[in-house]
Each structure stands twice: as C-alpha cells, then as structure tokens.
Amino acid sequence: MSDKKKTGSNALTRQLLRFLSAPFTAMPGNSFQGQPPALSAEQITLQNRLTRHVNVLAGDIGERHIGRYDALCRSVEYLCETFKSAGYTPQPLGFRLLGKDVYNVEAVLPGRNARVGNGAKKRILVAGAHYDSIPGCRGADDNASGTASVLELAALLRDFEPEESIHFVAFANEEHPCLSSEYMGSYDYARQCKKRELQVRMMVLEMLGYFKFEENSQHYPAPFNLMYPTTGDFLGFVGNWKSRPFLHQCIGAFRKHATLPSDGVAAPEFFRDIGRSDHWGFWQFGYPAIMITDTANFRNPHYHTEFDTPETLNYAAMSLAVSGLAAMIKEISGRV
Numbered sequence: 001m002s003d004k005k006k007t008g009s010n011a012l013t014r015q016l017l018r019f020l021s022a023p024f025t026a027m028p029g030n031s032f033q034g035q036p037p038a039l040s041a042e043q044i045t046l047q048n049r050l051t052r053h054v055n056v057l058a059g060d061i062g063e064r065h066i067g068r069y070d071a072l073c074r075s076v077e078y079l080c081e082t083f084k085s086a087g088y089t090p091q092p093l094g095f096r097l098l099g100k101d102v103y104n105v106e107a108v109l110p111g112r113n114a115r116v117g118n119g120a121k122k123r124i125l126v127a128g129a130h131y132d133s134i135p136g137c138r139g140a141d142d143n144a145s146g147t148a149s150v151l152e153l154a155a156l157l158r159d160f161e162p163e164e165s166i167h168f169v170a171f172a173n174e175e176h177p178c179l180s181s182e183y184m185g186s187y188d189y190a191r192q193c194k195k196r197e198l199q200v201r202m203m204v205l206e207m208l209g210y211f212k213f214e215e216n217s218q219h220y221p222a223p224f225n226l227m228y229p230t231t232g233d234f235l236g237f238v239g240n241w242k243s244r245p246f247l248h249q250c251i252g253a254f255r256k257h258a259t260l261p262s263d264g265v266a267a268p269e270f271f272r273d274i275g276r277s278d279h280w281g282f283w284q285f286g287y288p289a290i291m292i293t294d295t296a297n298f299r300n301p302h303y304h305t306e307f308d309t310p311e312t313l314n315y316a317a318m319s320l321a322v323s324g325l326a327a328m329i330k331e332i333s334g335r336v
C-alpha cells in the first residue's frame with residue numbers, strides 16, 4: 001500500500017473510531033485552545049505554594065510507604081499542619097496495615113445542607129489524592145502533585161459556602177501492593193461513607209504536575225491512541241460508565257473557567273487503565289467517582305522510577321490546573 005493510501009486509510013479508521021466511541025468520549029463544552037496566559041499574581045502565589053508542598057513531600061520526606069513507616073508518619077504530620085494552617089480541623093482516620101496504624105487525613109468544609117435535618121445533609125463531595133509513593137520512587141508527580149493540589153484546593157475554598165459539604169482527603173496506601181484492594185485508604189474511606197449512608201460524589205487528583213507542550217509527548221493504550229491529541233498539555237477526566245453524568249458535569253464546568261486544555265472519557269471498566277487510582281474504591285460501593293490526571297505513564301517517562309523528582313514538574317501549568325479545578329468545584333458543589 002502506498003504512503004498516500006495508508007494515510008487515507010488511517011484517517012478513515014480514526015473517523016470511524018471517533019463515531020463509534022462518541023458515547024464514551026464526547027464531552028460537553030469546549031476545551032481551552034492556544035497558548036496559556038501568563039499567571040496572575042494569585043496564581044503565582046499558588047504556584048509557589050504547590051512547589052513547596054511537593055518539595056516537602058517528595059524532597060524532604062522522600063519515599064512514603066509502609067516500608068518507610070517514619071516517612072508515612074511525617075507525611076501525616078505535614079498534612080495535618082497544612083490543613084490546620086488553612087483554617088480546618090483535620091482528622092487523621094486510622095486503620096491497620098501489616099500490623100501498623102496508617103492514616104487517611106480528612107478536612108471538611110461544611111455545606112449549607114449540613115444545617116438541615118433531612119437526608120440532604122448526607123450528600124457530600126469528596127476531593128482526594130493519595131500521598132504515598134511506590135518503593136524506590138520519591139513520587140513527585142505520583143502523587144505529591146495530587147496531594148499538593150488537594151491541600152491548595154482546601155485553602156482556596158476555605159471561605160466558600162458550598163451547598164453540600166466538601167471533604168478534602170489525603171489517602172494512604174494507593175500504591176502496589178494495595179492498589180485495587182481493600183487495603184487502600186480510599187477503599188476504607190468509601191466503606192465508612194457507605195456505613196454512614198452518605199451520598200457521595202468523588203474526584204481523585206492523580207498526578208497533576210507533568211505537562212509537555214511538544215507534539216508526540218502524549219501516548220495512550222489502544223484504541224484511544226487513534227482518538228486523542230498527541231500533545232501532553234491537557235488535564236484528563238476519566239471515569240466508568242456509571243460516573244458519566246458526574247464526569248460530564250465536572251469537565252463541562254472546568255472548561256468554562258480553565259485556561260488549560262482538557263479531555264475526557266467515560267468507559268466500561270474492562271478497560272483496566274481507567275480504574276488505576278483511588279476512585280476505584282468508591283466504585284466498589286456504587287458511588288460515582290472520577291480521576292483527574294496528567295495521564296501518568298502515558299505522558300510522564302519518570303513514572304514509578306527514581307527520576308520522579310520535584311524539579312521535573314511544571315508548576316505553572318499545575319497552578320492553572322488547580323485554579324480551574326477550584327472554579328469547577330464552586331460551580332458543581334451546588335448541584336446534586
């Protein structure tokens with residue numbers, strides 16, 4: 001086949017796949033296009049704060065897992081101190097792993113519905129990220145970046161009064177060997193929510209720091225490699241089919257406010273890559289939950305290596321992402 005015919009055949013295949021996959025991949029609103037604007041004074045301050053959090057977690061503390069239990073404990077102390085400095089009363093929520101106490105850390109922004117006496121007060125929005133790292137890796141992008149983003153979202157929204165309470169949560173034990181098991185901190189948290197009969201919508205911030213603005217800097221598993229952009233400058237919104245309405249609500253609101261590109265997919269769960277984070281635990285209890293991500297190993301070549309260090313991240317783009325997410329949460333937290 002000639003190169004010209006091959007190119008035409010590939011284009012036809014892409015068009016067919018886009019048509020067939022539209023129920024899963026078509027997203028509301030329009031993604032930001034063009035060169036991101038210069039940071040505002042507030043976003044520069046946010047950039048500096050995000051940088052500091054990542055440097056503490058992935059630099060000063062370093063590897064954070066059960067094999068370095070002291071580092072896990074130092075992480076919990078830092079998370080509690082940071083939430084407290086933002087005006088919250090953080091709660092370390094403990095459970096056992098390999099004979100040791102490990103902790104999720106929760107900070108709650110009460111909603112207007114918390115003051116009413118009916119089932120409305122049981123509706124909550126969870127914004128979370130795991131703070132542990134895999135052995136042998138400092139975990140700057142995975143996932144000090146997501147943890148830093150949760151800390152700063154809590155700070156940015158401290159004076160906001162949402163309709164439903166917002167729970168900002170740093171989860172333990174997302175990484176191997178706990179991933180997709182009942183030993184995940186997020187699984188334990190979701191189980192407790194179910195026990196309390198809470199009505200939960202959940203978003204996990206999973207790797208939010210690695211952005212590239214060159215062509216062919218973004219990759220995907222098949223068949224998504226034939227449908228999505230090849231420049232790694234966007235934020236991905238990922239969910240299962242049941243979470244599709246919530247995902248659409250989130251990405252639609254994000255696109256109204258953000259100055260960073262975005263894309264999304266709500267796919268069947270047999271695509272295993274869509275469930276590779278803390279939202280998986282919430283799916284097990286029937287909750288709508290999505291992952292917001294820089295797409296991990298499909299973009300970041302340092303994923304799960306010793307080279308995932310603070311200096312490899314793009315904190316300016318990260319600031320734009322968190323600014324957009326803060327505006328998104330303000331919009332969606334009044335809708336149920």
